[in-house]
Amino acid sequence: MPRLPHRLGAACHGAFDRAKPLLIPAACGIALAAGTPALSQMVNAIEVRGAQFIPEQDIQMTCGAEAGIEYIDLELRAIEDCLMSTGVFETVSLFREGDTLVIDVQELDTRPGRIDATLAYVSQDGVTGSLSYERYNLFDRTYGAVNLEFGAEVQRYSLNLFRTEAFETDFDLGFELAGGRDDYDDRSYTHESLRAETYLGWALSPSTRFEAGIGYRDHRLYDLDPAASALLVLEQTDGISAPYVRLGLRHEQIAPAEDGKENWDQFGYRISLDQYFWNIGSDDPLSDTRLETQMQFPLASNMRLLFGFDAGAVSGTSGNATRAIDRFYPGADTFRGFAPRGIGPRDGTDALGGNTFVKASIELQRDFGEVYRTPFHAGIFLDTGASWGLDDTLGGTIDDSWQRRSSLGLSVVFDVGKTPVSLYVATPIEHQPGDERQVFGLSLSTRF
CATH class of the missing domain: 2.40.160.50 (membrane protein fhac: a member of the omp85/tpsb transporter family)
Structure with missing residues (x-):
């Protein structure tokens, strides 16, 4: 799976030529239009909550959430949009708890009998x-x-x-x-x-x-x-x-x-x-x-x-x-x-x-x-x-x-x-x- 680079500007620069269909172009535009630096914070651990049937590792890696990387808030919003675009989640929320990045999801009922x-x-x-x-x-x-x-x-x-x-x-x-x-x-x-x-x-x-x-x-x-x-x-x-x-x-x-x-x-x-x-x-x-x-x-x-x-x-x-x-x-x-x-x-x-x-x-x-x-x-x-x-x-x-x-x-x-x-x-x-x-x-x- 393609990962979302930890600097959002880099994501915008090459998002389309690297064919990242899960990323939302609007997130890139917002970041570039802002024109002002945002504070970033190091993430040392990733925790997935709410996963029932989709493997937690798949949720983490689909849009490139990784430990050991500094993220700004706009990058977290872009990962949220990326996960929502997969069509398998009802809600997605990313937030920090100390140095841990929490990915809280609610899956859609897409598995019939x-x-x-x-x-x-x-x-x-x-x-x-x-x-x-x-x-x-x-x-x-x-x-x-x-x-x-x-x-x-x-x-x-x-x-x-x-x-x-x-x-x-x-x-x-x-x-x-x-x-x-x-x-x-x-x-x-x-x-x-x-x-x-x-x-x-x-x-x-x-x-x-x-x-x-x-x-x-x-x-x-x-x-x-x-x-x-x-x-x-x-x-x-x-x-x-x-x-x-x-x-x-x-x-x-x-x-x-x-x-x-x-x-x-x-x-x-x-x-x-x-x-x-x-x-x-x-x-x-x-x-x-x-x-x-x-x-x-x-x-x-x-x-x-x-x-x-x-x-x-x-x-x-x-x-x-x-x-x-x-x-x-x-x-x-x-x-x-x-x-x-x-x-x-x-x-x-x-x-x-x-x-x-x-x-x-x-x-x-x-x-x-x-x-x-x-x-x-x-x-x-x-x-x-x-x-x-x-x-x-x-x-x-x-x-x-x-x-x-x-x-x-x-x-x-x-x-x-x-x-x-x-x-x-x-x-x-x-x-x-x-x-x-x-x-x-x-x-x-x-x-x-």
Whole structure:
């Protein structure tokens, strides 16, 4: 984006030959006609207020507001006019608070509701269809979304509401209602879940966000096959209904996408940490911790190295045992080279999940630009990790020990028309008897 020079006379001198369509020529004329010098003041910081859906950095840079520059009042008025000329703001006001320049905006409601129908395939769930509706400013400063997802083995639904600057504070307020049913054909039981949660979000910094939520969940493990594991028989339940608490922390330093393309030229990382306390006040209280991390190291303008580390741990906090519907099941897209629920403790053909899991991955990716007029990049990867630990091994008849698995493979991402396609081919290089393998994985989604 072109920036507004910090001396207004310079802006007037070359505004048109540099083709700055967002600047208002009248501001230049006023400044030149005044003919008298104006006092300027150094700005050491920029703060954007009132932004709901437009990124604050975009608002700041569109018309060239920058820290470390002296501004006179006429220059501030010119930046106001420039921002108003974009047609996305109802009001714009620039003013100083000490050495901070405040850009206070009120956005126009230019984002109507949208309805999407999607047909997707992922290795975990097979073919699924979804119908979704979303609207920004469904209510004042409130985003709303409804999503329905259905397939042969899985059905899910969710409702989300999110309000910025709730109660005229720096906190955001959210509400989520989510539920579903899954009955995978490689599993000996059916799982149903329904939960509702209200949460507060607080941006500790532009790159760090903290969330705290309280909710209520009902979930059940039922409809067991006659040949199901004896452990699953012990763990079946018609329903556990109880409150829960969630704490979440997100931090990321990722270069923003440019023209819809990822920025491969800069180092970046993201970290996500969630802590759940499930089933509070019941006989089955649980502590559930989940960590996701990813780092990007640029090697060239078209090549990068990706590192990932994911981990989780769940345990009873009152001497109680976990259930199959509480534990972790790495596989398929979350552990390439192995089938969904393909690794971890097993009893015969029944995957039981593990109380703990870790997975590390390293992938070298190259962007090949456009191949046959479609964006195309590919990589080579190594995944390694394990899922282990049960509270009840049926007298030692189930092996729940740490046993590392690893896989090596190739990944490809490209578009078919407007449909993004991600696929991989992987082979396990470390595995255990009873593991379910999956050499090929595919993920695609097309929107109607």
